[in-house]
Amino acid sequence: QVRLVESGGGLVRPGASLRLSCSDPHRDIGIFTMAWFRQAPGKEREFVAFITKLDHSTDYGDAVKGRFTISRDNAEYTLGLQMNDLKPEDTALYYCAGSITEGPLRFVTSYEYWGEGTQVTVST
Numbered sequence: 001q002v003r004l005v006e007s008g009g010g011l012v013r014p015g016a017s018l019r020l021s022c023s024d025p026h027r028d029i030g031i032f033t034m035a036w037f038r039q040a041p042g043k044e045r046e047f048v049a050f051i052t053k054l055d056h057s058t059d060y061g062d063a064v065k066g067r068f069t070i071s072r073d074n075a076e077y078t079l080g081l082q083m084n085d086l087k088p089e090d091t092a093l094y095y096c097a098g099s100i101t102e103g104p105l106r107f108v109t110s111y112e113y114w115g116e117g118t119q120v121t122v123s124t
Helices: none
Strands: 005-007 010-012 018-023 034-039 046-051 058-060 068-073 078-083 092-098 118-122
Touching (some): 005 092, 018 034, 018 118, 046 068, 046 078
Parallel strands (some): 010 118
Antiparallel strands (some): 034 092, 068 078
16 A cells, blocks of 8 residues: 655765655554665565664665664654665665564565655666
């Protein structure tokens, strides 16, 4: 179900930074763990990072560990993704996702709510 809204994508050079944002216009208190996924052309949707609602536990995909930071503001119903030292292989459509379940969720099928995606392109 599409109900989240992403923003912040763009075209940047390798080594640059970008910050993605995601909002829930419905302000649904029933959304718990939230995450970012990405999908490059011809590839499957890939886990980037998740953050739980209650204690803000996080985890990251191996490809982005140490470069990306996920955050959330429960009072504002927003999710963020700070991306540093971007590489060409980070080029993808980035999706925000929300789950009615609290916990370490790394699979696409664990999330009920999605945005339509924001494009990130890293190129010289």
